[in-house]
Amino acid sequence: MPINELIHSLSKMPGVGHRLAQRMTLFLLKNEKVAIAQLVGALQNVYNNVHKCKCCGNFSSAHICNICSDSKRDATQLCIVETVSDLWALERAKFFNGRYHILGGVLSAIDNVGPDKLTIHGLLERMQSGKIEEVIIALSATIEGQSTLFYLMDVLEPFHVRISSLAQGVPIGGELNYLDNATLSAAFQDRRLLAS
Amino acid sequence: MPINELIHSLSKMPGVGHRLAQRMTLFLLKNEKVAIAQLVGALQNVYNNVHKCKCCGNFSSAHICNICSDSKRDATQLCIVETVSDLWALERAKFFNGRYHILGGVLSAIDNVGPDKLTIHGLLERMQSGKIEEVIIALSATIEGQSTLFYLMDVLEPFHVRISSLAQGVPIGGELNYLDNATLSAAFQDRRLLAS
Numbered sequence: 001m002p003i004n005e006l007i008h009s010l011s012k013m014p015g016v017g018h019r020l021a022q023r024m025t026l027f028l029l030k031n032e033k034v035a036i037a038q039l040v041g042a043l044q045n046v047y048n049n050v051h052k053c054k055c056c057g058n059f060s061s062a063h064i065c066n067i068c069s070d071s072k073r074d075a076t077q078l079c080i081v082e083t084v085s086d087l088w089a090l091e092r093a094k095f096f097n098g099r100y101h102i103l104g105g106v107l108s109a110i111d112n113v114g115p116d117k118l119t120i121h122g123l124l125e126r127m128q129s130g131k132i133e134e135v136i137i138a139l140s141a142t143i144e145g146q147s148t149l150f151y152l153m154d155v156l157e158p159f160h161v162r163i164s165s166l167a168q169g170v171p172i173g174g175e176l177n178y179l180d181n182a183t184l185s186a187a188f189q190d191r192r193l194l195a196s
Numbered sequence: 197m198p199i200n201e202l203i204h205s206l207s208k209m210p211g212v213g214h215r216l217a218q219r220m221t222l223f224l225l226k227n228e229k230v231a232i233a234q235l236v237g238a239l240q241n242v243y244n245n246v247h248k249c250k251c252c253g254n255f256s257s258a259h260i261c262n263i264c265s266d267s268k269r270d271a272t273q274l275c276i277v278e279t280v281s282d283l284w285a286l287e288r289a290k291f292f293n294g295r296y297h298i299l300g301g302v303l304s305a306i307d308n309v310g311p312d313k314l315t316i317h318g319l320l321e322r323m324q325s326g327k328i329e330e331v332i333i334a335l336s337a338t339i340e341g342q343s344t345l346f347y348l349m350d351v352l353e354p355f356h357v358r359i360s361s362l363a364q365g366v367p368i369g370g371e372l373n374y375l376d377n378a379t380l381s382a383a384f385q386d387r388r389l390l391a392s
Contacts, residue, residue: 002241009238042205
């Protein structure tokens with residue numbers, strides 16, 4: 001039954017349950033199915049024209065994405081993130097003007113992700129260009145993220161560049177009594193000296 | 197930019213905001229875009245094969261939907277609903293074994309919906325078959341729904357069939373102190389006599 005198959009396809013997407021998939025399907029079927037034709041067009045356009053940027057791994061309709069090809073962005077700063085959605089999150093916040101490298105995940109023994117599954121090779125090629133002066137490692141604050149951080153520090157050591165990772169601590173607006181112990185402990189250890 | 201166009205297309209759907217559309221887009225782009233191909237296939241299948249049932253107006257891949265063509269369902273009971281989603285809601289609850297008629301909306305002077313915009317003509321044709329003995333009018337309990345109810349009663353009067361509408365009152369599990377005044381008043385007026 002085509003309708004049920006469409007509901008099933010839609011409900012496989014993140015954040016979409018069966019009820020929402022039903023509502024979306026009814027929306028698509030309304031008005032002589034104009035919305036279906038539009039959505040199919042948009043999907044086919046993405047399918048045919050969007051590829052991974054040869055340089056950083058971001059999704060782009062050009063061979064080199066608009067961040068890597070933007071000469072106004074600082075080519076000396078490289079921010080390493082796990083996924084494109086992390087890049088989008090940083091871009092939404094609009095404070096970083098350097099470039100990115102999408103790692104494609106983090107090292108994980110459980111999920112059988114070794115260095116060969118990540119874009120380490122591409123990263124080293126970019127480092128060899130010699131332009132990069134600072135690498136900001138923006139990985140998840142999980143065990144896998146932190147072990148990947150140490151691995152990256154080893155790999156990047158020969159290039160003698162500044163390497164930093166994101167600060168850990170109390171999130172802005174966060175109330176202490178709702179914070180988990182690990183965050184509290186990290187915030188305490190990395191406390192900022194205001195006067196001495 | 198194809199990605200932004202897809203996010204825009206997805207975020208036009210009900211219940212889907214910009215963030216969810218972004219998550220959906222990233223999900224679709226993962227794994228060599230297999231999910232895009234599947235979704236496009238499902239959408240095209242619906243686009244090409246799903247039509248309105250000639251009889252009741254439900255969506256179906258056949259000319260006559262599986263409810264209208266099911267000989268086990270009671271052809272003497274006809275339930276009039278506004279939209280296919282109302283039909284789906286009643287079918288989910290699995291207590292009604294008759295057939296449906298999708299009105300396609302309700303009369304509305306503000307939205308310029310007159311009787312000619314609704315499937316009144318098809319309804320009268322079905323009534324003329326003479327099989328229908330009871331009509332259950334299951335429209336929204338809004339002013340438009342109720343004025344459509346009165347219009348339908350006028351139109352159905354010549355057929356001398358039993359006509360009923362849904363009961364109004366306290367929803368199951370509803371707490372009195374959270375109910376609106378109109379519902380409370382309706383529940384009070386239609387109070388059930390338990391002993392006299």
